Amino acid sequence: MPARFTPPVRYAVACLACATVASSFSAGAAAPGDLQGVVHVAGRTAKEVVIWLEAPAAPPSPGRVTATLDQRNMQFVPRVLAVRVGTQVRMPNSDRLLHNVFSFHDGKVFDLGLYPVGTSRVVRFDKPGLSRIYCNIHPSMGAYVVSVDSPYFAISDTQGQFAIPSVPDGTYTYHAWRAGAEPASGTLVAAAGRAVEIELP
């Protein structure tokens, strides 16, 4: 169900979420579990929707975090990648062609130049936001990297289902992004054994 809040209410919800997360981390009152749910867009399940929870009090990532955005059969795999801020994303060329990966728009701006089959380049996504990724040789290739300032995030699968691991019980402000649509926000309650449903317009 879409939820829209005025700034003061949103602030209060965020504070509540912060407090909940902080208390969870400090006291360990609730054992963290996977937050499972399903995303609907206009009543139908939706894939490749990035869901993340606000958690400003969450601890930083332990050590170096990496993810992979592969190039295979003239496609980026996956097409949508969500990472936490600070993640180093490997971009190997697993194809049989040369590629030139770049991002010129919002988010992380970079141009990796031409690199051969079997080699890889690394990009660190050091601020939150959406980066649109392209290949300058093959215009049909495109991908999105959504960098979020939270350890709690997931991408919905082909059935619209998602699972965010190790979420402490509590009330959270969530954000949802999908290609071609405005980002949406709302609140949800994470509790052991309870699945959530997110409705987007």
Add this chain to the structure above:
Amino acid sequence: MTGRIAFIALLACARPSSAQTGAVEVVQSAGMSNELIGGVGVQVRGLFQPAGRFRIYLEAAWGDRSSAGSDVFGTAYPYGGKVDAIENYGELTVQTSGLRFLKAGRYRTPFGLANASDHAYVGFLRPPLIRYGGYFALSSGYLEEGADLVAGVPHLSAEFSLGRSADVGSARRRPGALNKVGRIEGSLGPIIVGASVLRTMPDQPAYFAFGRATFRGVDARWMQAGVQIRGEWIDAVPFEGTTTKGGYLDAIVHTRVMGPVTALARAEKLDYDTPVAAYRLFTHRYVAATRIRIWRGLSTSLGVSHQGGRLTQHRPTAFDAGVSWALRKDFASGQ
């Protein structure tokens, strides 16, 4: 037959995977030139990965044009008015022990910048002079039916192909001894360079062309900030007593401010030398072209080329225009 046996052997080596992925792509194109030639074409490609390190590539094309009197539309696909099987191969990827790829079936002759995406119809309308079969050089329609091995590390690799000719289009090599192709490719920082050798039969009739054909070539590519520079140079003996030397240099630009527009500038030359003075061909060409992405898979290409020397092009300056529509469907199962 050689390629089919090798393909089946490769398939037997492949281990099934729990996840099968693939994609089917259809590209439809149409274009015309002020040389009063029109062309249409459809390419269908399938990429399948039934096993973890094994993939199958299938491709067929149909194309037709109102006249063969020019090299316009003579890119990576034949225009014979019938369906042709193009590349059909299986490839095993092994990223250990120095062996990297083993391919069997029917595939483009791995000489220089030979991938379909380098010279295919989607993009710019005229192939480089050294890639057009009618000029005693290479042909974009050269195909090998056999086995191909790539070994080495990513920054330096060697490739060797052994097979027989399975060409499409108007330039078809005569049957004879097996074709041998050797290639080395290395990268020096942002520059990727390669050198290739091809030993094969001529694509002219036996009463005209004696002996065998040998092609030697070098190629290089560099790309940064949306600017790609690439080129090839060949030094060939298309048949006994003749030589073909030539190459091209491309600058392909697609920077941030250009949005959906990609621009190409090409300078090229080709010299075919033969003891019979009347048949000698010394020519050069300059091309300016652009590809504009209109919406999703729909794009248009516009090109103007100016040439000197004797070629099949009717006019010294030609204008070409085309439109392409590409559809792609990816699928995955058994994740």
